[in-house]
Amino acid sequence: xxxxxxxxxxxxxxxxxxxxxxxxxxxxxxxxxxxxxxxxxxxxxxxxxxxxxxxxxxxxxxxxxxxxxxxxxxxxxxxxxxxxxxxxxxxxxxxxxxxxxxxxxxxxxxxxxxxxxxxxxxxxxxxxxxxxxxxxxxxxxxxxxxxxxxxxxxxxxxxxxxxxxxxxxxxxxxxxxxxxxxxxxxxxxxxxxxxxxxxxxxxxxxxxxxxxxxxxxxxxxxxxxxxxxxxxxxxxxxxx
Amino acid sequence: xxxxxxxxxxxxxxxxxxxxxxxxxxxxxxxxxxxxxxxxxxxxxxxxxxxx
Numbered sequence: 001x002x003x004x005x006x007x008x009x010x011x012x013x014x015x016x017x018x019x020x021x022x023x024x025x026x027x028x029x030x031x032x033x034x035x036x037x038x039x040x041x042x043x044x045x046x047x048x049x050x051x052x053x054x055x056x057x058x059x060x061x062x063x064x065x066x067x068x069x070x071x072x073x074x075x076x077x078x079x080x081x082x083x084x085x086x087x088x089x090x091x092x093x094x095x096x097x098x099x100x101x102x103x104x105x106x107x108x109x110x111x112x113x114x115x116x117x118x119x120x121x122x123x124x125x126x127x128x129x130x131x132x133x134x135x136x137x138x139x140x141x142x143x144x145x146x147x148x149x150x151x152x153x154x155x156x157x158x159x160x161x162x163x164x165x166x167x168x169x170x171x172x173x174x175x176x177x178x179x180x181x182x183x184x185x186x187x188x189x190x191x192x193x194x195x196x197x198x199x200x201x202x203x204x205x206x207x208x209x210x211x212x213x214x215x216x217x218x219x220x221x222x223x224x225x226x227x228x229x230x231x232x233x234x235x236x237x238x239x240x
Numbered sequence: 241x242x243x244x245x246x247x248x249x250x251x252x253x254x255x256x257x258x259x260x261x262x263x264x265x266x267x268x269x270x271x272x273x274x275x276x277x278x279x280x281x282x283x284x285x286x287x288x289x290x291x292x
Contacts (some may be wrong), residue, residue, distance in 0.1 A: 037241050037255075048245040055258040098265045105261075106254040113247040215266060218273050225276040232283040 007224050010084055014217040021214040028207035035200025043197075052110040054200055057185075058208040060103035063131060064166055066096030066212060070138070071163035074156040084220070086152045087227070089159055090142055091219035095212055097135035104128055115179055123172035124180035131169055134162035148230070 036054035043050035070089045077085035107125070108118045119125065138158050145151035168175075173182045184192045191198055242248075 042242065042245065047247065048242055048251055049247045051241065051251050052254040055254055059258070095265065095269075098261055102258055102261050105257050109250045109254045109257075113250050211262065211266075215269050219269050222269070222273040222276045225273070225280040228280045229276065229283055232280070232287060235287070236283075 007084060007087075011221060011224065014221055018214060018217055021210055021217065025207055025210035025214050028203055028210055032200055032204035032207045035203055040197050040200045046114060049110065049113050050197070052106055053197075054204045056103060056106040056110055057201060058205040059099045059106060060128070061205055062208045062212055063096055063100035063103050063128070064169060065209070066092050066099060067131060067134070067159075067163065067166055069216075070096065070159045071166075074159035077152065077156055078160075086156070087220050087223045088216070089155065091223050092216055093135055093139050093142075095215050095219065097132065097139065099208070099212070100128065100132045100135055104132060120179055122179045123176040124169065124178050127165060127169040127172050130165055131162075134158070134165060138162070148227070 032054070036051055040051070040054070042048050070092050073085045073089035073092070076082045077089065104125075107128075111120070112118050138155055141155045141158060142151050145154065170183075172178060173180050185198070185201065193201075241251075
């Protein structure tokens with residue numbers, strides 16, 4: 001971890017890795033979409049509507065995973081003062097917010113034909129909505145506070161406190177009566193869904209993870225450039 | 241996939257919004273990256289040129 005603490009070293013590794021990560025993401029997305037739209041059978045109860053699962057579930061997984069990455073990076077920033085930790089957390093937030101929005105939007109599009117409602121204030125849906133608000137709040141802190149060190153201090157606390165919501169989202173379907181179905185992939189006892197539907201779902205999950213990795217590396221590179229610009233401008237003002 | 245099945249509009253909308261958001265996000269991140277790196281490079285070059 002400390003080996004990557006130097007931004008120049010990180011940029012070297014990120015620039016070398018990015019073409020491979022992009023290629024792997026596009027390949028997985030192509031295979032995943034083939035599996036989701038062509039190979040997987042229609043569900044005996046839900047019919048073709050079940051295909052929404054292949055974009056809804058990976059988006060929901062990523063919304064939780066990205067927030068976990070943000071919270072872990074914020075913890076590393078507090079404990080180890082790792083110079084790239086705040087960069088990693090800040091760069092991840094808009095990507096996580098996009099996945100969270102997609103989970104809610106595609107869930108709503110799935111809910112209307114299956115439940116007869118676009119939205120219900122159910123424990124899973126509500127905790128997911130709270131997660132979106134946490135993402136937006138985290139991003140707003142970086143936008144609203146001009147002094148980066150002060151913004152980082154507050155953003156770290158929001159990321160860590162907000163992490164409490166992640167297990168609430170995950171276990172909400174077990175802890176409360178919910179319209180949302182319980183976990184069917186990551187559960188004790190193994191997945192409950194058929195392999196013909198499971199493999200496209202897992203490939204789409206991998207595609208979304210690789211897409212996040214590629215976008216995160218690029219966003220971290222941008223954030224390092226933005227910090228360099230700020231330092232150079234301050235240096236120019238100091239010289240002037 | 242059976243395009244004549246009921247509710248295919250919901251399926252199309254879910255895939256459409258996913259594509260729109262993810263392509264839009266990627267375009268935004270990549271364009272911002274290009275702009276910021278070019279700006280950082282230009283400022284760095286100017287600083288080297290201005291150095292005594």
